[in-house]
Amino acid sequence: DTGVSQDPRHKITKRGQNVTFRCDPISEHNRLYWYRQTLGQGPEFLTYFQNEAQLEKSRLLSDRFSAERPKGSFSTLEIQRTEQGDSAMYLCASSFRGPNEKLFFGSGTQLSVL
């Protein structure tokens, strides 16, 4: 069990650029979540996968955000045409099965949009 890993840890980009983040969950976990967290707030749900299927996407998420989890393993989160409001910590978490299972979080990717 090597834990959930995210890459990169930090990303600085200019407004309008596209960015992509990667998350490698714990290998036997079938659920993978993406959250966004800003200073002083709890994690905000973005989307989640059960295996390779994206089961839910937040209604608050603009079309500039897309996520994939090919083959049910690692996942990528892409933000197109970044805006300053996208600056936040992007957290990935994985779990085994569904309800009442504890989430294992990665250390996150800190995005700064200039």
Place this chain on the structure above:
Amino acid sequence: QQPVQSPQAVILREGEDAVINCSSSKALYSVHWYRQKHGEAPVFLMILLKGGEQKGHEKISASFNEKKQQSSLYLTASQLSYSGTYFCGTEIGKDSNYQLIWGAGTKLIIKP
């Protein structure tokens, strides 16, 4: 729909006790508690299912009052390592596809 945590912040001396509350306006299926230290990922503490059970984790325990739609986290004889921000995540069940909705957090500072 976001649960309300109180207090927003608390400062304690090492060895003192603290209570952190999490209240929801909706009926809850379960409550999850996590602790996040600055610059680190949130770490799981415990899950409480409806039924009023109380769980413990070292000197940290929690209760879940289904009727009041609230949970409380109890930190006894606090240690320096307890410092961090505590988040509750609430599940309202299948209507939300079992998604966790997170509170804004309670920042806990322990002084020696």
